[in-house]
Amino acid sequence: MKIKRFISALLCGTMLAAVLSTSVFAATFSDVENDATVAWAKQAINEMTDKGYIKGYEDGTFKPQRAVSKVETLVLMSRILGVEDSEYSQTVKWADAGYSATVNAINTTYVDELSFLMYFDVLNITDLRDYASAANANTSLLRWQAAYLMVKLAGKDDQAQSAVLDENEYSDYASIPEAARPYVAYATNLGLMNGMGNDENGKAFFSPETTLTRAQMATLLNRMMEKMDRNYIQGKVSSIDTGNKKMVVNADGKNTTCTIGDMTGIKINGENSKFSRIESQSEVMVTYTFGDVRMIETVPPEENLSVYGIVVQTSDNSGGQQITIKDSEDENNKATYTFASNCKYTIKGSQGSYGDVKAGNFVRLVLSGSKVTECSVESKTSDVSGTFVKVNAGDDNRTTITIKNSDNEQETFDVSINGVEVTRNGNIAGVRDLAKNDSVVLSLTYGKVVSIKATSETENVSGTIKEIILSETPQITLDVKGKSETYNLTASTSVKVNGVDATIYDLRPGNAATVVTDGSNISKIESSATSSTGKTTVTGKVVSINTTLKVITVTNSSGGTETVYYESGTTFLKSTTGKSITAKDIVAGSNITATGSDSTGYFVATIVISD
Structure with a gap:
């Protein structure tokens, strides 16, 4: 099998001044060659600049001691993962289609790069806010944050959750934010990061609050490239074994068997899907990292x-x-x-x-x-059965419906201009109510669809709520056995919280949830709050506030993120005057102390005091 490996293309256009400046490909940089304090990073710097991942400056310098920002780090991560490689041009388009609206909400220049990272499940909404929002993008990256991001880039977030940092590993263990310790442990065990030196007792220290320099970033990313060993194969799907989660790909006339893991991402035409829905003879691109299948992207075979x-x-x-x-x-x-x-x-x-x-x-x-x-x-009238794929309304007032038949082939039919009768699960419906993978029976008269009987595909899924996106098309992301699964919430979605009728506004990240899926939509969700910890106070710096959801996100003194919910009866006060204010007076960067209770499983404030 021909395994292809990536060398990044050169960047064009104006990029960030620090890491993303004009490309200078020289054998050496004057300030690297003449600075003995960065001799340890010289080889990595030269290798990373020669490959185009990290840039030098027009004056022939590299500025190895300059700190890198959070958003610069994200852009570099996207390059390591392939955002600039021509082989991923279609992936970039799919990533933009799926995530650019979310990314654009934080008003960033780097839509392609950030969408690409979200597409590969490296970033989630919280990460996007913490590392790329206007308030955070240009702040310097700290070492504990680098450990977190590198583990996410490696696709090892799930494994890191169970990692334990030995208290004796680093002398400044107590200074490492509690939420970051599993990531520091995993990055250390993976050989990506180590201590910054030894203290007076000869014990290594991690220095979690130290900013990362350009020299350190070049070295860290160079290690990541070597260990991740990203490569890919392109070809056609020859056969699929859903029971054993194996797929044979024919590329350049040779067959390669790919084994799918629990964390393997599956995309069909750029949309999240399942391994069982991949079709034989589909065009496929398989991305490997750390020797495992990281992502499978397929395009179904062209229909006759x-x-x-x-x-x-x-x-x-x-x-x-x-x-x-x-x-x-x-x-x-x-x-x-x-x-x-x-x-x-x-x-x-x-x-x-x-x-x-x-x-x-x-x-x-x-x-x-x-x-x-x-x-x-054929006879004037006939019935055709299959699985619903899509409906298209053309500019010429022609509507078509595409289904997948019993031979796993796609067929497209015209809908009668005289109208079509549609039922779904026995209820009167419309063509727009059909959902992907519905079982359908089309009644045809002279080959035109005159009626459709649809039955939805339902599935029970249990997990933990990771994110809730409230937009024109609300979505919820569940952590299901360590893998993120995203579903649509509709106006007809039935919601219960702790057994009581509720709305999507009552759902909370971190709570357990059992959902009944209807295709890619959720028809029913039942959520239960986690047990109370007895917490009565939350103090920290405001990262964001959503007055629609009535939620404030803060960073606490340990560097962890905490969520504070408030209600219409919550009292807001200004600490300097003691006077009443409103939630709209609280902005990112404010320091608050919230008093309340987590008896419902999430912290609800009765009083919020802001500086």
């Missing part, structure tokens, strides 16, 4: 186009054997097609020939390219 019509005439001339058909609902809509030499003819279920096709017959033609490969004379 089926057209239906009433035969006007057949002809056999120098251009070959041809057939002219007309639309059953528009006699002026006619088209002529040429039969392939090996065309298969079926006359109402029996094998036939070209001569058996007569004017006035109702026929179904299967086109491969410009030639008819199958011609079947």
Whole structure:
């Protein structure tokens, strides 16, 4: 198997001044060559700049001691993962389609890079806010934050959750934020990061609050590249073994068996999906990191186009054997097609020939390219069963519906201009109510869809709420056995919290949830609060406030993130004057002390005092 490895393309355009400045590819940099204090980083700096991942300056310097910012780090991470590689050009488009709206909300220049990281599940909404929002993007990256991001880049977030940092590993163990310790432990065990030196007792110290320099970042990313060993294969899916989670990919005439892990991301046409839905003969790109399958991206095989019509005439001339058909609902809509030499003819279920096709017959033609490969004379009415894929409304007032049939092939049908009757789960519905993977029965008259009976695919899923996105199309992300699964919330979604009817505004990150999925939507969600810890006070610096959700996110003294919810009766006070204020007076960067209770499983403030 030909394994392809990445060398990043050069950046074009204006980039961040520090790490993303104009490319200078020199054998050495004057301030690296002449600075003995960064001799340890010289090789890594040269390797990373030669590959185009990190840049020098026009004056021939590298500025190795300059600190890197949070957003600079994210951009570098996206390069390491392939955002600039031509092979990932389609991935970048899919990432933008899925995540650019979320990324644009923080008003950033680096939409492609941040969307790419979200697409690969490196960043979540909280990370985006903490590392790329206007309030945080240009602040210097600390060492404990670097450990967190490198583990996320490695795709080892789930494993890091169970990692334990030995209290004797570093002398400044107590200074490492509690929430960051598992990541520091994992980054240390992986050989990505180590101590900054030894204290007076000869014991290593980590120095978690120290900023990361350009020299250190070059060294860290160089280690990451070597250990991650990102590579990929491209080809076609030859076979799929869903039971054993294996897939054979044919690339350059050779077969490679790919084993899918619990954390492998599955994308079909850029959308989150499941391994069981990958189709044989799909175009596929498989990305490996650390020797494991990190991501599978597929494009289903092109469907053969089926057209239906009433035969006007057949002809056999120098251009070959041809057939002219007309639309059953528009006699002026006619088209002529040429039969392939090996065309298969079926006359109402029996094998036939070209001569058996007569004017006035109702026929179904299967086109491969410009030639008819199958011609079947059919009854005026028929039913077709399959799985719903999509519906398209064209500019010419033509609506089509695409399904996947029992042979796992996609077929597209015109919807009758006289309208279509739709039922879903026995209830009257519309075409727009159909959801991906619904089981459908299409009733056809002269090949046009006149009615649709749909049954939704449902599944029970249990996990922990990670994120809730309230937008025009609300979404919720669950942590299901260590893997993020995102679903849509609709106006008809039934919500219960602790057994009581509620709304999506009552759902809280961190709470357990059991959902009933209806395709990619959630039809029902039941959430239960985690047990109380007895907490009565939360103090920290405000990272963000959402007055719609009535939630304040703060960073506490340990560097961890805490969430404070408030209610309409919550009292807000100014600490310097003691006067009442409102939630809208609290801004990012404010220091607050919230008094309340987490008896409901999440902290609800009764009083919030702001500086």
